[in-house]
Amino acid sequence: MKLSARNQFSGTVSKVTExxxxxxxxxxxNGTPVSATISMAAIRELGLAAGKPAFAVIKATEVMVGLGAHLALSARNQFPGKVLSVEKGAVNSIVRMEVLGGNTLSATISNAAVEELGLAAGKEALAVIKATSVMVGID
Known part of the structure; x- marks a missing residue:
């Protein structure tokens, strides 16, 4: 299956909290925990349990970008990294970052936010994703 979501990371389920x-x-x-809040029905249907290979899927529009090593937020997923590139559009930009042990993560944010945060290639930044914005898939 192919998906339009830009962010697809393979890993292994380390924990399921029911x-x-x-x-x-x-x-x-790659040694970084990614949390996803999904229905118990989905957990059962996918047979998710510790040790099972799985994918974390995140739409670029669900990724927030901030500055600092760790922000005091309720969002469970906060990944420090470095901006690789900023592709500006008419209203929004696609910010590509290196996070999660070398994986590339894309965030779609407003051009105003890019300017206010001073985002450019090489800048340290933090990708922030709510656990409810992470989808889980299996092969």
Whole structure:
């Protein structure tokens, strides 16, 4: 299957925390934990358990970019990295960052945010993603 989502990371499920309706699936991607909040029905249907290979899928529009090593936010996924490139459009830009042990992550943010944060190739930045914005897939 091919997806339009720019951010697709392969890893291994390291933990599944079950709840009444939703659960939290933690996927180890190159030594970095990626948390996803998904339904218990999906966890069962996909057979997710520790040790199972899985993919974390994140749309570029769901990635926030900030400055600093770690921000005081409720978002579970905060990945420090370096900006590789900024591709400016009429309103939005695609910011490509190196994170997660060398993986490339794309974020679609406004041109105003790019300017305000001074984002450019080589700048240290933080990719922030809510666990509810992470989809989980398997082969």
């Amino acid at each position: 709840g009444a309706v939703n659960g939290i699936v933690t996927i180890d991607v």
